[in-house]
Amino acid sequence: MNRVFIKTYGCQMNERDSEAVAAMLRARGYRIVPDEDSADVMLLNTCSVRDMAEQKAIGKASYLAQKKKRNPRFVIGILGCMAQNRGAALLDALPDVDLIVGTQKFHQVPDHLDNLRAAQAAGAVLPTRIVDIAEEAGSQNTIREHVLEDRQVTAFVSIQQGCNMDCAFCIVPKTRGDERSRPMDEIVRECEELADRGVREITLLGQIVTSYGRRDYEHTGGISPFVQLLERVNAIPGLKRIRFTSPHPRGFKDDLVAAYGRLEKLCEYVHLPMQSGSDRILKLMNRPYSRDRYRQIVDDLRRVRPDMYFSTDIIVGFPGETAEDFEQTRALFEACNYDMAYVFKYSVRSGTPAAAMADQVPDEVKEERNQVLLRLLEQNSDRRNATLLGTTQEVLVEGPDKKGVQFMGRTRGNRIVHFAAHERLIGELVPVKINRASTAVLYGELALAGVER
Incomplete structure (x- = not known):
């Protein structure tokens, strides 16, 4: 056994x-x-x-x-x-x-x-x-061991668990408990060890990752604990890229926005959950921001990095969502021009405030609204990919693709790219000229003269 x-x-x-x-x-x-x-x-x-x-x-x-x-x-x-x-x-x-x-x-x-x-x-x-299933103090510190496959170059690092946000639709506070952060020194040491083992890209994970350390560390010079952690991970030799997920819009203060312009390893890719573009629905959801504040965050990030890539989470059919509420979501979704999105039809979760709300939306209406946003997303993705044709993108070579025919990697904007290469390039940042695209994947060729393919 x-x-x-x-x-x-x-x-x-x-x-x-x-x-x-x-x-x-x-x-x-x-x-x-x-x-x-x-x-x-x-x-x-x-x-x-x-x-x-x-x-x-x-x-x-x-x-x-x-x-x-x-x-x-x-x-x-x-x-x-x-x-x-x-x-x-x-x-x-x-x-x-x-x-x-x-x-x-x-x-x-x-x-x-x-x-x-x-x-x-x-x-x-x-x-x-x-x-x-009992609670256990310090349990957030136990998720630290890794199983790395041969020549694995990307890894997840858990920095925080639990959530104190109490969104009306979400069961995570019940399943994951209160917000708890790991010690910064331990996280940095884990990232250093991964870099020593050949990892070149790290994704920092948390239920509300941008809330990291807010009860445990001081803001220093207007810099939040989460941005302090990003600074320290950015300084690790051998590490080439940093990503993080999932944040909350309220975590995008000036220091985090500015970090995208000064931390060279922080990829210009943001997962920014919107959930709804209607202020009325956001209030019912207990999401503490408005559509205008959300749009301001997007605009601020694009001012710092005009080539920023965005993904988001959207819930359609939240209890009480009217056609006008959805139209506001659709309009904001279109205006933000997302590169990727996870669009969910509202699902009743027993024990959450939303489960007891009146005016539950019929399934057929949820499906219709879901399809509207998915069509918009496909158009956005095709449009963005078209702008990449003929350009040369920096790609981190991760390894052979699933078919074992070519190699694959990701751009800094988190786009998957397939191209011919040699296995000795695994873990390297290489320039790839994009010559073909589908909705979800880019295809290209190495742009380095003399590089063995």
Whole structure:
């Protein structure tokens, strides 16, 4: 019972949590296998942001229960946000699950699996189930171990967990707990170690990443703790690029906007969640900014970096959203000219204020509004890609593409580029001339004379 497969649902935070669990399990002697068919243990790291994400995980766990009937020693574990949200109640729907571990207990997974294995070895007759969803002080500091693939050049670093924002639609404060930041010195040391291991691009992660350290560190000379951290990571030798996600619009004060003009490793790419372009809906959502303030942030960032790339999150069909409210969202969406967006149809999450609101929007209206924004996004992406044709872009070479035919990397604006290259260029910043584009991907050729392709 030492072969483990981890399936991850949801956001980059979940991906990072799964990686840390994998590293801890490897250190304990478990094998992380690349496919579930060869696993003795299946861990589902789950998401609760939308009902569909939970239903996918529940469906997968139900399917795995059939495997457990054929092999009673097979272990099923549910980790993360859904585990935190539903706890032991999951066992009512999924009685074959052996392990339920919440978001502040990832570091306990190796111990829990050891205990389950010991119970099996002892010939336990009754089902042995473990449910661990308690809060734990300092748990944010346990997500620090990495499993790096051969010549991996990008990595996520968790700097903050939890959220105190209480948006009306969001279950994250319940599943992730209160806002908690890691010590700055530890984060910088982790980034330095990753750079020493060949990582060239780091993405800093947090539920509200721009709130980092606001209770733990002083503003110095008008510089927030988050920007202080960016400064220190920017100074790490060997590191070539910095990104971060997810921020909150209220975190974009003058110091962060200015950082894009003075920190050379901070990529000119911003994920800036809007959620709605209607002041009335923003107020119902408990989002503490207006459409005008949001547009000002976008304009300020473009003044500092005219070539800035933007992505966003949008919710259509929030309770009470009228045609006029949506038109304001559509207009602001078009004006901001996003390069990428995650457009979601509002999903009722029990336990959130929005779930009890009147005037729930019909599903067919949500779908119609969703499609309007997706069509706009496709037009925006095609238009932006057209401006890149014939230009030479700096690309960080990450490795072979999925087909193994060419190599791939990303521009500073987070555009994926495919091109012919030699594996010795992995981890290098190279100039690539763009000669073709689809909506989602760019294609080009190395622009260095004499470089082996």
